[in-house]
Amino acid sequence: MHLWWVIGGAPRFFSGRESYFPGGWVPVALGALAAAGCLAAGRVVTRTGHYVLAGVTAVAGAALCVYSFLFPVMVVSLLFEGPGGGMVASLLATGAGAVGGVFCLLVAAGERRLAVQPCESCGRVHGRSPESRAETAPxxxxxxxxxxxxxxxxxxxxxxxxxxxxxxxxxxxxxxxxxxxxxxxxxxxxxxxxxxxxxxxxxxxxxxxxxxxxxxxxxxxxxxxxxxxxxxxxxxxxxxxxxxxxxxxxxxxxxxxxxxxxxxxxxxxxxxxxxxxxxxxxxxxPCPLARLGSQPGLRRGQERA
Incomplete structure (x- = not known):
């Protein structure tokens, strides 16, 4: 959408803006970085590659969410004030950015899990992650x-x-x-x-x-x-x-x-x-392996710790 708007001109937005941050090529670059990170997910094989990809995708996702932070404001305005001029374009721009940013963060979390090699049953890094609700928070x-x-x-x-x-x-x-x-x-x-x-x-x-x-x-x-x-x-x-x-x-x-x-x-x-x-x-x-008494993940985590 933003690439189309850069080429053909941006539409009218609700309240005159879609974001407090500069438009034009900025959201296009963020979208391209996010797309590259998501497309590369699952295609790297080294731990370093997973860490790098997780970092790049997390930065892109966070940037998209920050750029599109007016999305909740648009939704509230739509519910309480009704549709206004430029509302559709604003919802499309901010909604797509917010949803895309959240998906990027989920992809980044998945790549980080691949890098730290967590327990296959519960996703924890045993020895470094809390094992139950009863533990003390950090x-x-x-x-x-x-x-x-x-x-x-x-x-x-x-x-x-x-x-x-x-x-x-x-x-x-x-x-x-x-x-x-x-x-x-x-x-x-x-x-x-x-x-x-x-x-x-x-x-x-x-x-x-x-x-x-x-x-x-x-x-x-x-x-x-x-x-x-x-x-x-x-x-x-x-x-x-x-x-x-x-x-x-x-x-x-x-x-x-x-x-x-x-x-x-x-x-x-x-x-x-x-x-x-x-x-x-x-x-x-709780980790099902811990309840069954078989804890290979725990042993791996303790050895790394």
Missing amino acids: RWAFAGAYVAVAGYAARMSVWLADTVTGRWPGAGSEASLGALVVFVVLMSVAGTVLPLALAHRWGRIWPAWVVPWRGRDVPRWLVLGTGLFMGGSLTAYFGIAGMTAWIRGDFGGAFVPLLLEMGGYTLWGVGLLVAATSYYAMTRP
Whole structure:
């Protein structure tokens, strides 16, 4: 699509843009790099080749996702505002970039697995990967979780200051105030309980005080899916779009409140993504070889370690 638009001229986009990043040949080059990486997948035989291909494809996939970060905004605009001029072209461009980027990341993950030679039954590198939900999360997962909490606290400090000075949004309407309270409660859960659940054991196994389910596994995607969605949305909307618009001078205001707000949202999103990465690894199903007592993968991993 972008190659066609470079040759014949770009169409009209919703809100006048498909991305905050330069168009033209930039998305064409990203698409070509992504296509080359995906077409080469499975055709290299050395570990070094798998690592190189994984790195190239991961860079291309991440770049496509970043370039197409307005896709969720387009979808929300379509749902709440209805179709507008340039909406089809914007959805095609951003949607194709986001989906293509995700597929590239999956290909990169597959090439990395081939490079590290994981256990054929569970995909772990035994001796280096967590074996069960009951293990302690790595330190970087706790760091990500508490960075997310700190980002939430920074954002809410601005809101608290507005409340104290009488600038609470929506205070003039009882209905809007009620909706705002519900929103703030959900926001607070997403800024405190969610990141901590991604790192702490009680987010993977129900604690004793949750009597009906104590000791059982927490549904994986209840926590992981929410963490990935919130983390990706905050990072894309505020960390990329918001920061870019602020730097470009598209909006202004007092420096410190804007820094706390935009920086807080960004840290919140990035921290959630970091903690979610650990949660994904720690909540994989147990290795069937370990349960059967036959662990060649474990021995291989321990020897490498």
